[in-house]
Amino acid sequence: MNLAREAIELLGQVARILWFEGTKHGMRDREWMALRFLSRANRFSRTPSALASYVGATRGTASFIIGELERLGYVERKRSATDKRSVMLSVTQQGKKFLARDPVNGLVDAIAVLDDDSKIRFRDTLRHVLDQSDAAEQRHHTDVCKRCIFLREDRTSSESKSAVEFTCRLFRAPIAEAEIDLLCTSFEHHRQ
Numbered sequence: 001m002n003l004a005r006e007a008i009e010l011l012g013q014v015a016r017i018l019w020f021e022g023t024k025h026g027m028r029d030r031e032w033m034a035l036r037f038l039s040r041a042n043r044f045s046r047t048p049s050a051l052a053s054y055v056g057a058t059r060g061t062a063s064f065i066i067g068e069l070e071r072l073g074y075v076e077r078k079r080s081a082t083d084k085r086s087v088m089l090s091v092t093q094q095g096k097k098f099l100a101r102d103p104v105n106g107l108v109d110a111i112a113v114l115d116d117d118s119k120i121r122f123r124d125t126l127r128h129v130l131d132q133s134d135a136a137e138q139r140h141h142t143d144v145c146k147r148c149i150f151l152r153e154d155r156t157s158s159e160s161k162s163a164v165e166f167t168c169r170l171f172r173a174p175i176a177e178a179e180i181d182l183l184c185t186s187f188e189h190h191r192q
């Protein structure tokens with residue numbers, strides 16, 4: 001079999017672990033996807049519309065998913081401090097604890113035992129596939145800030161210390177160093 005097709009065939013079977021019929025530990029696949037996403041999303045993406053875009057659902061379906069996660073006590077919504085009309089979602093302590101039962105944890109464990117070079121190659125291969133597919137379909141996948149075309153890095157140094165400051169040129173807002181590894185649905189990668 002052609003190696004590329006064999007790889008995609010295997011990827012399709014891995015996807016069946018992510019997408020399943022019925023519920024696991026009381027939640028449907030899209031609810032797990034939403035909880036997982038909200039636990040890793042940056043402040044610009046923890047909104048109902050960003051969640052809808054990530055899950056690939058309508059605003060109505062996303063609102064239903066959020067309602068379920070709230071009812072279970074795994075997610076809470078707060079009015080944004082800067083814009084009272086917008087809502088910010090966050091995963092509660094209970095939700096973080098519940099993620100220990102995430103059905104994809106078996107996949108994470110299987111990858112975690114690989115050596116670091118293999119993990120990096122595996123991650124980069126998946127990114128390459130997504131980047132190429134984005135280019136072909138003129139869309140953008142969700143990814144981390146540190147790879148984004150909009151992230152600006154300013155280095156400052158004085159006699160005593162040097163520091164790096166990050167800014168998002170799209171949202172015109174500062175980005176803390178701890179946030180650059182978080183997911184953002186407005187991510188855009190550099191085109192070659």
Ligand code: SF4
Nearest residue numbers: 145148150151168184
């Ligand atoms: S730099 Fe890119 S990934 Fe980061 S917040 Fe801005 S748009 Fe999102």
